[in-house]
Amino acid sequence: MDEWGRRRREAAEDRAALLERRRRAEHARAGEMLRTFVAAAGRAALAPERLRVQSYDGRTTARTGLSGWYLRGDRTVAVGTDGRFYVLTARLTPLDRLRGTTVPPADPPLVIGAGGKDGDSLALAAALTRLLPGWDD
Template sequence: MPDDGTGQSNQDWRDARKEAAANHARELERRRQAESAQARAMIAEFVAEASRRGIAPVPLHARSYDGRLRFRTPLQGWYLRRNESVAVGTDGEFYVLSVPRRLTSLVTGARPEPDDPPLILGKGARDGESIDLVDALRIALGDQPRR
C-alpha cells in the first residue's frame, strides 16, 4: 500500500476492505435467510405430519437463561431436544425456550417469541450437542434419524 503523499492509496485500500466486508455480511445474511426458509418448510411438513399421525402437542415450558427456573407459556407444541430448550409450536413457529428471569414470569408465565429456525440445532456447540433439524423433527415424530 504505497502512499503517494495524498493518502489516496491508503484510503482506496480502506474503502475496498469496507466494501468487501459489507458484501460478505450481505452474503452471510442471504444464506441465513435461505436456510431459515428451508427450515420453515421442514417445520411446516412436520406440523402437518404430526397432526396426521395424531401426535398430540404438549404444553411448552421455558427456562430461565441460567436454567434454574421453569415457566409455563401459552404455547403448545413439540420439543425438539431432550433438554426441552427448543420446540415447534402448533402455530408452525420455531421457539428457543430460554427467557430472562423475571418475577412476573413466575406468576403470569413467560411468552417466548418465535425465532428464525436454523438447519442445525446447537450449531457451534460441543460435539454431540448439535443435531440436524431434519433429524430432530424425525425423532419428534418417533422415527429414526437419518444415517
Template sequence: MSKWSTERSEAARIHAERLAAAQAREHREARALIADFVTRATEANLPSEPLRVGDYSSSATARTPLSGWYLKGDHSVGIDTDGNFYVLTARLSLKDRISGIRPKPEEPPLVIGAGGRDGESIDLRDALDRLLPPKR
C-alpha cells in the same frame, strides 16, 4: 479514503450480503421442514404438549400460552402447533414464574445448537423425524 480502504469496504459489504443471503436460504429451508413436520404430525395425531420456558441458571420454569413439541431432550427449543420456532430458555423473574411468559418466535436454524458451548447439536430434520411415529 484510499483505494485500499474503498476496496476493503466493498469486499466487506459483498461478504455481508452473501452471508445474509445464505442465512435467509437456511431459514427458508428450516421453515419448510417445520411446516412439513406440522402437517405430518397433525395427520399422525401426534399429541402436542404445553411448552414451558426454563430459567438459564436454575431448574425453575414458566408457563407459556404455547402448545407444541420440544426438539431437544433438555426442552431448550421447541415448535408450536403453528410451526413457529422458539428458544425456550430465558432469565426468569419471579413474576415470570408466577404469571407465565410469552416467548417470541425466532428464525429456525437447520442445525439446532450449532456453535453452542455444550457441544450438543442436532440437525433440525433429525430432531423433527424422531418425534414422529415410525412409518409402517
C-alpha cells in the same frame, strides 16, 4: 479514501451481503421443514404438549400460551403447533413463574446448537424425525 481502502470496504460489504443471504435462505429452509412437520404431525395425530420456558439455570419454569413439541431432550427449543421455532430459556422473574410468560418466535436453524460444545448440536431434520419417523416422506 484511496483505491485500496475503497476496494476493501466494498469486498467487506459484498461478503456481509452474501452471509446475510445465506442466513435468510437457511432460515427459510428450516421454516419450511417445521411447517411440513407440523402438517405431518397433524395427519399422524401426534399430540402436542403445553410448552414451558425454563430459567437460564434450569431450576425453575414458567407456563407459556404455546403448544407444540420439544426438539431436544433438555426442553430448551421447540416447534409450536403454529409451525414456528421457539427458544425456551429466559430470565424468569417471580411474577413470570406465577403468571406465565410469552415467548417470541425465533429464526429456525438447520442445526440446533451449531457452534456450541461438542455433542450439543443436532440437525433439525434429525430432531423432527425422532419425534415423528417418516414425517418428510
